[in-house]
Amino acid sequence: MGSCGTSPRGPTVSFMLIDAHQHFWNPARIPQPWMTAEHAAIDRRFEPGDLEPLLAAAGVTRTVLVQSASHDADTDYMFELVADVDFVGAVVAWAPLDDAPAARRRLRELAAQPKLRGVRHLIHQEPDPHWILRDEVQDGLAAVAAAGLVLELPAVFPDHLGDVPELARRHEELTIVIDHLAKPPLGSTAMSRWRDELADAASHANVFAKVSGLNTIFSHADWGPADLAPAVEAATESFGPSRLMLGSDWPVALLNGGYLDVVSRTADAVRNAAGERAAEILSGTASRLYRLE
Numbered sequence: 001m002g003s004c005g006t007s008p009r010g011p012t013v014s015f016m017l018i019d020a021h022q023h024f025w026n027p028a029r030i031p032q033p034w035m036t037a038e039h040a041a042i043d044r045r046f047e048p049g050d051l052e053p054l055l056a057a058a059g060v061t062r063t064v065l066v067q068s069a070s071h072d073a074d075t076d077y078m079f080e081l082v083a084d085v086d087f088v089g090a091v092v093a094w095a096p097l098d099d100a101p102a103a104r105r106r107l108r109e110l111a112a113q114p115k116l117r118g119v120r121h122l123i124h125q126e127p128d129p130h131w132i133l134r135d136e137v138q139d140g141l142a143a144v145a146a147a148g149l150v151l152e153l154p155a156v157f158p159d160h161l162g163d164v165p166e167l168a169r170r171h172e173e174l175t176i177v178i179d180h181l182a183k184p185p186l187g188s189t190a191m192s193r194w195r196d197e198l199a200d201a202a203s204h205a206n207v208f209a210k211v212s213g214l215n216t217i218f219s220h221a222d223w224g225p226a227d228l229a230p231a232v233e234a235a236t237e238s239f240g241p242s243r244l245m246l247g248s249d250w251p252v253a254l255l256n257g258g259y260l261d262v263v264s265r266t267a268d269a270v271r272n273a274a275g276e277r278a279a280e281i282l283s284g285t286a287s288r289l290y291r292l293e
Contacts, residue, residue: 017267018089019063020286021179021212021247022051024081030074034125039255046251048085051259054250055087058263061283062089062292064247065115066152066179070094070122072106079113090290092118092152097140098131104143111147117290118150118177129159132167141167145174150289155182158190161197168204175206175289180213180249184231195234202238208289209239211270211281212247215256223256228269236273241280245289246270 025032026045035043055061065088067074075093082088093116095106110116123131131137132153144151151174155161161182168176178201184194201207214228235244246266253262271278287293 016283017058017060017246017263018283018286018292019055019058019060019248019250019263020245020290021066021210022063022250023066023068023252024048024051024078025068025074026077030069030071030077032069034068034122042251042254047081048088051250052085052087054259058260060263061087062287063087064090064092064117064286064290064292066092067094067120070125075110079110079115082115088115089292090117091115092120092150094121095119095140095144097121097144098134098136100136100139100143103140107143107147107149116149118152119144120152120154120179122154123160124154124156130163132160133163133170138170141171141174145171150175150177152177152179154179156180157182157185157194157197161194161201164197164201164207165204168201168207172206175208176204177245177289178207178209180247181209181211181231181235183213183217184234186214186217186227186231191230195238198234199238202235202243207239208243208245208285209235210245210247211235211266212245213249213252214266215253215262216249218256221256223265225265225269225272228266229272232266232269232273236270236281241274241277242285244270244274244281245286246282 024047027043065078065082078091093110095103097103155178185191211232215223248262250259267282270281274281
């Protein structure tokens, strides 16, 4: 495995990566209700043709496409976009988890899609921060597990991370992925609580996490690997490299960095934390979990 370096033209990457978390959307076609005025810079269409030219420079060979709207139309749109896009190796779709019969019907329909690998609901947009533990959601989660799919959680500390151990206990057969390390409160005194809750989640073998979306935590543009280090080191200690994955969270990441900078700086933080086992986080875990080989 090679190393990241910096050339006069900017960062370069000498190893191959898997971007385990990226999105496509077209708000004019599929509304993105979570967008506000602060998202004005990304309130436009982002599709495969926008991302593909960026991948080679960043050393990314495959990606995992993740839903961005809790609606069947968004899922249909994603599969339509990537049917013939080789670099997208897996899709994390949406299903109505709080309506188990509807969820089972939808998962049966989506089973025909060869790139389907997981399901996600925007739990951080729900008024109830403990939505994922509600009684009416549990049968839907069981349906996800029965279909052999991953459940992804867009957890945002402090509201959701603490629910993961209970969820993992209830559904031991379900593989759970915490997106963006649950948005650690970097630079604040709440980091101690976040570390404890992350370690509790990681104590369950069916829980994984993505080292992704960390750059948008900061208000300054000159963030780097050292700024990410407290979160990445804690995650590596708790999960080990075999249950962590690198992701860009593009195009949300563009709110505080370009694609190459986000990927290369995050990869550097991973290499610093994981050393010789960094390749597992940078490509191995995602390849295995999302069956990209």
